[in-house]
Amino acid sequence: MHHNFLFDLDQTLLDFHASEREALEIVVTKHGLMFHEDIYRRFKEYNKSLWLELEKGTISRTELFTMRFNDLIQNCGCDITKFDALKINDEFIYTMSVNGILMDGALEFVKKIKEEIQDSRIYIISNGATVNATGRIRSTGLDKYIDGIYISEALGVNKPSVEFFDICLKDIGEQKGSCIVIGDSLTSDMLGAKNASLRSVWFMPQGDIGKAVSAYNIDYCASSFDELFAILSKWAEHN
Ligand SMILES: [Mg+2]
The missing domain is CATH 1.10.150.240 (Putative phosphatase; domain 2)
Structure with missing residues (x-):
């Protein structure tokens, strides 16, 4: 696992x-x-x-x-x-x-996850066009740290549908408890995690945070990569 x-x-x-x-x-x-x-x-x-x-x-x-x-x-x-x-x-x-642009600190962050969190696997779950997503991932060097990419265009279904997550989970082949969803969007990422009964981290939360956390059953919120790393490493220790 x-x-x-x-x-x-x-x-x-x-x-x-x-x-x-x-x-x-x-x-x-x-x-x-x-x-x-x-x-x-x-x-x-x-x-x-x-x-x-x-x-x-x-x-x-x-x-x-x-x-x-x-x-x-x-x-x-x-x-x-x-x-x-x-x-x-x-x-x-x-x-x-061919012109992917990283969020500030993203590359160092994924590298740290792979190096410091034991048995970590990084997957991308994205709504969009396959060529656009995979090309941008490759052009930034992010691909070196990624274990799998799931893009809605290739899957034929979008986040937040449960079918999207069913395909990802089947392919990953491990229990739901070993997975956690991280994303900025309430309507695709957080709702998707809720629909699929997966743990979730709302990244860069904004607006009425308390209301959204209870509406979407969000487990954690993180406003920076440092905060996100702390949450994920702690989660990994207990899972
Ligand atoms: Mg997003």
């Missing part, structure tokens, strides 16, 4: 937003467009609204990819007929996948 740590990826170990911003700047600049904060803010807002439309089924994936870059090109004051929005989108997705 091992100590199995199931880590969420984005805003837990990797900074998704920083990677997205970096990739956008690289690609937009490469195409001779002007990149600045307003362009980025507008892209994020519009992109978010398009993903909601996609979830509702009112637009397709291809439409989403085209629309978000046509909008960006227009906001840069350029003519959309002179650019290939889908090609720019592909470049953006690729560039992001």
